[in-house]
Amino acid sequence: MAYPRDISIADAIKSYYALPKTHRVHWSKARKGQVVRAVREGAISFHEARERYLLSRSEFEQWEAEYLAERGNAATMQDA
Numbered sequence: 001m002a003y004p005r006d007i008s009i010a011d012a013i014k015s016y017y018a019l020p021k022t023h024r025v026h027w028s029k030a031r032k033g034q035v036v037r038a039v040r041e042g043a044i045s046f047h048e049a050r051e052r053y054l055l056s057r058s059e060f061e062q063w064e065a066e067y068l069a070e071r072g073n074a075a076t077m078q079d080a
Contacts, residue, residue, distance in 0.1 A: 016043070017043050020053070023052065033067045036063050
């Protein structure tokens with residue numbers, strides 16, 4: 001994947017995950033899932049996600065549980 005010269009690789013990766021710049025957004029299920037996916041795939045650290053989005057550990061864990069449950073439901077539906 002080629003990146004423009006005026007953007008850092010880190011910013012390009014974060015942009016790939018469509019992460020909000022701050023915590024001041026409507027937190028839809030999809031947006032929460034994007035943050036969880038980015039953390040799980042190592043695009044941003046858990047610590048960075050907590051600071052950027054003002055998340056408590058328990059709140060992130062709840063998002064992660066919802067994300068994994070949704071992925072499990074999607075996999076089950078594909079198998080049917």
